[in-house]
Amino acid sequence: QVQLVESGGGLVQAGDSLRLSCAASGFVFRNYVMGWVRQAPGKEREFVAHISNSGNMQYYSDSVKGRFTISRDNAKSTVYLQMNSLKPEDTAIYYCGAGRTRGTVGSWGQGTQVTVSS
Numbered sequence: 001q002v003q004l005v006e007s008g009g010g011l012v013q014a015g016d017s018l019r020l021s022c023a024a025s026g027f028v029f030r031n032y033v034m035g036w037v038r039q040a041p042g043k044e045r046e047f048v049a050h051i052s053n054s055g056n057m058q059y060y061s062d063s064v065k066g067r068f069t070i071s072r073d074n075a076k077s078t079v080y081l082q083m084n085s086l087k088p089e090d091t092a093i094y095y096c097g098a099g100r101t102r103g104t105v106g107s108w109g110q111g112t113q114v115t116v117s118s
Contacts, residue, residue, distance in 0.1 A: 009112030022096035029077040038092035
């Protein structure tokens with residue numbers, strides 16, 4: 001079964017950077033679209049980024065475009081989210097997911113907490 005384990009979160013100051021990782025197992029990683037979503041306290045889960053199975057296409061929400069970069073290493077079955085110029089509004093639990101298409105990305109991991117102080 002799909003298993004996803006996120007890591008790399010932490011407490012940083014506004015303007016800092018973090019890189020999240022998501023280690024995948026239980027499925028053929030190179031065949032799946034991977035994605036990140038986030039959920040802040042009291043808010044609904046929000047799309048952050050998707051990356052195609054080959055890695056040649058990336059999609060971002062307007063709120064992170066230009067600051068975040070999604071990438072993947074199919075040899076390591078890992079997807080990354082490089083987050084630069086962090087803002088307090090980026091504070092949330094970040095989850096990674098997998099799907100055969102962008103519309104089916106799910107099976108979320110346990111999440112990793114990102115807290116950005118002002």
